[in-house]
Amino acid sequence: MTSEATARAVTFRVLGPLEASDGRGPLVLKGPRHRAVLARLLIAKGRVVPVGRLVDDLWDRPPDGAVGVIQTFVSALRRALEPDRPPRGPATLLVTASPGYALRAAAESVDARQFEALTGEAGSLLVAGRAGEALSCLDTALALWRGPAYAEFAAEGWARGESARLDGLRLLAVERRAEALLGLGRAAEAVPDLEAHASGHPLREDAWKLLALALYRSGRQGE
Structure with a gap:
């Protein structure tokens, strides 16, 4: 499956409460900060959001190890968005791109x-x-x-x-x-x-x- 096909398989709804779904139905996005990371990446429209910016956006007073917490959120989101991705296979939708992350969602999705x-x-x-x-x-x-x-x-x-x-x-x-x-x-x-x-x-x-x-x-x- 190409990265474009993978991106198209998930649709995102932000005109109201945040939702993501694929051909099998709604995806479970876990807690509010997981959802906030996804929303922040959607707002960026495919541009890279630095990890430091995500930390500043999510917390007024970031906890110790905030970067690691962001990484945990991203990992959980990847499992939700690409459930069929092999355990060590590269992500094709929520990707790592220095100095942070980007969501490579097709505009029509x-x-x-x-x-x-x-x-x-x-x-x-x-x-x-x-x-x-x-x-x-x-x-x-x-x-x-x-x-x-x-x-x-x-x-x-x-x-x-x-x-x-x-x-x-x-x-x-x-x-x-x-x-x-x-x-x-x-x-x-x-x-x-x-x-x-x-x-x-x-x-x-x-x-x-x-x-x-x-x-x-x-x-x-x-x-």
């Missing part, structure tokens, strides 16, 4: 990266006047969400920025979906979601503009 690609594609489709295809992309993208991105780690300094970025992208996807509905002449369908969206995020000017347009086109501008 991570829901956040799927979501980002679909939202970008929808934007291009809207510009091209292909509202129906854009709506399909956005429905698929928004269906990936199960809660806040990196939900259990969103308050951690190392996850906060990525969690906020993805949430901002989700808000953009909601607005683009409304644009697609308007482009298809389905303004009335756009109104309920836009009302909730604008009320929940009152500083988003585009949300209010889209709501005003949807109300006007649906004949409800006086409400």
Whole structure:
């Protein structure tokens, strides 16, 4: 089996609680710090995260032997992610790469990266006047969400920025979906979601503009 095939065999979900699964079902990721290591590597998107950075991210006051503890976490994660790997065979998914570790997951195996690609594609489709295809992309993208991105780690300094970025992208996807509905002449369908969206995020000017347009086109501008 090639390393690419191995990477594709495991899928990761971070748009909500962290989950990993393969063709046989969910994988057991052990304790919260094991999960934090995996989340931190997912946020890095294949880039190497130095061991020292992992130590600093996981503990305010690292314990003695923290590097060894990280190594133990990585070993356990490797067993979970590649259960069929021979005992001394090289890891192909969670790899050692000086000065630390990297997760070599294919972009399409991570829901956040799927979501980002679909939202970008929808934007291009809207510009091209292909509202129906854009709506399909956005429905698929928004269906990936199960809660806040990196939900259990969103308050951690190392996850906060990525969690906020993805949430901002989700808000953009909601607005683009409304644009697609308007482009298809389905303004009335756009109104309920836009009302909730604008009320929940009152500083988003585009949300209010889209709501005003949807109300006007649906004949409800006086409400």
